[in-house]
Amino acid sequence: MLPxxxxxxxxxxxxxxxxxxxxxxxxxxxxxxxAAGIFTKSIIKAAPVITDIERLKRGGRFSAIVxxxxxxxxxTGDKGKKDAENMCSATEKSFNFExxxxxxxxxxxxGQYLNIIQDDFKKNVDLLKSNIGTFSKNEDEAxxxxxxxxxxxxxxxxxVKVKNGEIKIWGCVKGAGMIYPNMHGPHATMLSFILTDxxxxxxxxQKILENSADESxxxxxxxxxxxxxxxxxxxxxxxxGTGKLSEADLEKFIKAFDELTLELAKSVAKDGEGATKxxxxxxxxxxxxxxxxxxxxxIATSPLFKTxxxxxxxNWGRVIAAAGRAGVKFDPDRVDIYIGGVHTFKDGVVLNxxxxxxxxxxxxxxxxxxxxxxxxxxxxKYYTCDFSYDYIKINSDYRS
Amino acid sequence: MLPxxxxxxxxxxxxxxxxxxxxxxxxxxxxxxxAAGIFTKSIIKAAPVITDIERLKRGGRFSAIVxxxxxxxxxTGDKGKKDAENMCSATEKSFNFExxxxxxxxxxxxGQYLNIIQDDFKKNVDLLKSNIGTFSKNEDEAxxxxxxxxxxxxxxxxxVKVKNGEIKIWGCVKGAGMIYPNMHGPHATMLSFILTDxxxxxxxxQKILENSADESxxxxxxxxxxxxxxxxxxxxxxxxGTGKLSEADLEKFIKAFDELTLELAKSVAKDGEGATKxxxxxxxxxxxxxxxxxxxxxIATSPLFKTxxxxxxxNWGRVIAAAGRAGVKFDPDRVDIYIGGVHTFKDGVVLNxxxxxxxxxxxxxxxxxxxxxxxxxxxxKYYTCDFSYDYIKINSDYRS
Numbered sequence: 111m112l113p114x115x116x117x118x119x120x121x122x123x124x125x126x127x128x129x130x131x132x133x134x135x136x137x138x139x140x141x142x143x144x145a146a147g148i149f150t151k152s153i154i155k156a157a158p159v160i161t162d163i164e165r166l167k168r169g170g171r172f173s174a175i176v177x178x179x180x181x182x183x184x185x186t187g188d189k190g191k192k193d194a195e196n197m198c199s200a201t202e203k204s205f206n207f208e209x210x211x212x213x214x215x216x217x218x219x220x221g222q223y224l225n226i227i228q229d230d231f232k233k234n235v236d237l238l239k240s241n242i243g244t245f246s247k248n249e250d251e252a253x254x255x256x257x258x259x260x261x262x263x264x265x266x267x268x269x270v271k272v273k274n275g276e277i278k279i280w281g282c283v284k285g286a287g288m289i290y291p292n293m294h295g296p297h298a299t300m301l302s303f304i305l306t307d308x309x310x311x312x313x314x315x316q317k318i319l320e321n322s323a324d325e326s327x328x329x330x331x332x333x334x335x336x337x338x339x340x341x342x343x344x345x346x347x348x349x350x351g352t353g354k355l356s357e358a359d360l361e362k363f364i365k366a367f368d369e370l371t372l373e374l375a376k377s378v379a380k381d382g383e384g385a386t387k388x389x390x391x392x393x394x395x396x397x398x399x400x401x402x403x404x405x406x407x408x409i410a411t412s413p414l415f416k417t418x419x420x421x422x423x424x425n426w427g428r429v430i431a432a433a434g435r436a437g438v439k440f441d442p443d444r445v446d447i448y449i450g451g452v453h454t455f456k457d458g459v460v461l462n463x464x465x466x467x468x469x470x471x472x473x474x475x476x477x478x479x480x481x482x483x484x485x486x487x488x489x490x491k492y493y494t495c496d497f498s499y500d501y502i503k504i505n506s507d508y509r510s
Numbered sequence: 511m512l513p514x515x516x517x518x519x520x521x522x523x524x525x526x527x528x529x530x531x532x533x534x535x536x537x538x539x540x541x542x543x544x545a546a547g548i549f550t551k552s553i554i555k556a557a558p559v560i561t562d563i564e565r566l567k568r569g570g571r572f573s574a575i576v577x578x579x580x581x582x583x584x585x586t587g588d589k590g591k592k593d594a595e596n597m598c599s600a601t602e603k604s605f606n607f608e609x610x611x612x613x614x615x616x617x618x619x620x621g622q623y624l625n626i627i628q629d630d631f632k633k634n635v636d637l638l639k640s641n642i643g644t645f646s647k648n649e650d651e652a653x654x655x656x657x658x659x660x661x662x663x664x665x666x667x668x669x670v671k672v673k674n675g676e677i678k679i680w681g682c683v684k685g686a687g688m689i690y691p692n693m694h695g696p697h698a699t700m701l702s703f704i705l706t707d708x709x710x711x712x713x714x715x716q717k718i719l720e721n722s723a724d725e726s727x728x729x730x731x732x733x734x735x736x737x738x739x740x741x742x743x744x745x746x747x748x749x750x751g752t753g754k755l756s757e758a759d760l761e762k763f764i765k766a767f768d769e770l771t772l773e774l775a776k777s778v779a780k781d782g783e784g785a786t787k788x789x790x791x792x793x794x795x796x797x798x799x800x801x802x803x804x805x806x807x808x809i810a811t812s813p814l815f816k817t818x819x820x821x822x823x824x825n826w827g828r829v830i831a832a833a834g835r836a837g838v839k840f841d842p843d844r845v846d847i848y849i850g851g852v853h854t855f856k857d858g859v860v861l862n863x864x865x866x867x868x869x870x871x872x873x874x875x876x877x878x879x880x881x882x883x884x885x886x887x888x889x890x891k892y893y894t895c896d897f898s899y900d901y902i903k904i905n906s907d908y909r910s
Contacts, residue, residue, distance in 0.1 A: 154834030154842050185830055187843070187859040220827025221860040338831050413813060413897075414905055421906025427620025430585055431738050434554030442554050443587070459587040460621040497813075502899050505814055506821025 111267055112244045113278035113307035115140045115349030119242035120255025123234040125224065126180025135177045135255035136201070136238050137303050142171030142211060143347035146315035148323055150340035156184035157194040158214040159339060165198075165210055169312070173207040175303055175343055176235070177215040177256050178224070179284070182299060184338040185221040193224040200232040204239055215341045217258055217284060217299040249282070256284045256301055259504055264377040268366040270308075272359035274352040279306040279366055283374040285332075285381075299337035300327065302374055308355065308363055309348030318364055319344050326371035329403075330493045331410045332382035379493040384500030387477050389419055391492045393433075394482040401438045402490035405481065408436035409492070416497035419477060424468030426454040433481055440483045448480040511667055512644045513678035513707035515540045515749030519642035520655025523634040525624065526580025535577045535655035536601070536638050537703050542571030542611060543747035546715035548723055550740035556584035557594040558614040559739060565598075565610055569712070573607040575703055575743055576635070577615040577656050578624070579684070582699060584738040585621040593624040600632040604639055615741045617658055617684060617699040649682070656684045656701055659904055664777040668766040670708075672759040674752040679706040679766055683774040685732075685781075699737035700727065702774055708755065708763055709748030718764055719744050726771035729803075730893045731810045732782035779893040784900030787877050789819055793833075794882040794889045801838045802890035805881065808836035809892070816897035819877060824868030826854040833881060840883050848880040 112118065118137045126133035147166050149159045165172075176197050183190045198212040216224070242248060253263045265282040285300035310318070319342065327342060355363060380388045391409050396402040409415055412432040418425035426447045434442070447455035450471025454463045471477070512518065518537045526533035547566050549559045565572075576597050583590045598612040616624070642648060653663045665682040685700035710718070719742065727742060755763060780788045791809050793802040809815055812832040818825035826847045834842070843858035850871025854863045871877070 152834035154830050185860060417902050417905035430554050434552035434738060460585060499899050499902050502817050505817035
């Protein structure tokens, strides 16, 4: 359920050349909202990313996010920058919003122009404006309009009881390929928009988002390819009517927010291009958090590991090989590995485990890999998917 | 043609469970040779790698390399270490070589024991001893015995005219998967053995090998997965009779040696698991050599790039996206990209290039990608292959 004061929707505007595909989405707050955003750290930033970073830097409050699928508006130079600005200003004009109060996002093929003609684009926004709403159907239409190779709608919501009432948080995410988000400060083409009616100022919101992303969006990879367009934007419009949150209530909000981002991030791995399995990798008992993350992400992006899991092959050797090349110093003779709950490797040596039992556990839709370094007290989880024939199929003819 | 004083060969000993597969190879010098070696930098080092590093550290001269395929003898603990030592000492006994003068290498499945019984193993070596020789047939048998998912024999040789006669260099390589060699000092499972009858002391030989690997073995990737067993060993037995080389002759030797390692490294990418195309990536005009290498290797290990090339899709967007996330600072607005000779991207903006012409160039067996940063004078080349359905097939049931 959408938080108070938000309306969303999506329609087919013709920006995508896919027949019958919704391609234009709006996420609108009826009153200006505080905002936070994190964006791709790639040196190649798409025009909408540059536009959003500039606008968020200027500060102030924001009324809407306008997003399209089909073209990423990346590597499109000055003309692309103008297209992104035109998307925003056409939306501002249609709704009579303040100049600079709209954020934008794009996803799709890199390097082709959106060719936004402001008047034509505004007509589409006008049309969509009369079709946005607060129903689940509206949510679905908005998410459908930002999907590319995604196969299902990824959205989630939370309610948080606070002293003076109830706060709602709603979020959606798109992303199935070019997924290895790395967004810090103002990061894939993963697009995620999170709406809440909590009253939280931008600075606090930004911190909450950054911390949350480190345990969610930054712990997911489909293919190890970081996108030029990765974007997460949060809008908080304060319309819950619960006022400024007490420290205890803020804690509650953060807990719910973290749950939501983790659910959204996991859903990206579940819908990874060609994925047949969702994989959770847990690296335990490392000296530092960074060690755990580095090993987990190296395993998660290993094509050999991912193809083995596709084949339901308990090839723990590929797990330890990936861990070994991660650049973290550890004692190989202390390492334990569990594949789908089966203890395959103990203190650096293979165990006489049941291959059949391991295979059965890997035939499930959700697979858990644990690697225990017994070197410290830190740990980290990472989420990914297997590498299947369909990954090759999807990506060898993506543009055609 | 093998250098003077070397004999090689291979046979089926039963170490590999693949029916009819040669699995035991010998590379033997009739007089003790100086040696150099580089090995995987993974923290998880296979037992034969540990054994070789120890033996090379002790110094002295070396008479043979014994190698097997089928099992990698990695993650096998103390028992695996004993197996590696047993392989060496059985070979020493069979040939009456000095203790410590044999090096070893293994490739295959990680984590299963070789279970070497010295006497049994020695019988196989005895048998092979009577079958080694200097003919092309012997070379082929030796290389076949170290191949795993390789589809063709990868060997090469060079002759170098020097003041006092002629020096020969011969080398072979195996490797098609888990290829992302990273060996410095004493790096995939790529195994390469290089034999020469030049007279060069170990210290100089080691330097020549390390420098050469940086432009050859370290510039090749199939899947971005560095192995626990990567090994390159060079033996130089001085039997050319040309004596100690003058500086000018050493230069000539190094040139031929570098040509040979580059040819061997390229052949690994050409035989990459499931590869349908060989890809050369050249990154030009960077500030530092490291920048060029980092960008080239990031592109070469991008699944999205590699699947696009498999589909003959001139998706330069995936090239620039990979470059952008490589961690190198550069000005996106100065970048040019050429795909198969077609200029697709100039000064940060897409060109109106012929998709048809680009597609035709990508349908060839060898593809060249150039990315020009116009930021400096350094450059680097990297070699890889495309990602095909067969990559998934090969790796989803490797162990069965």
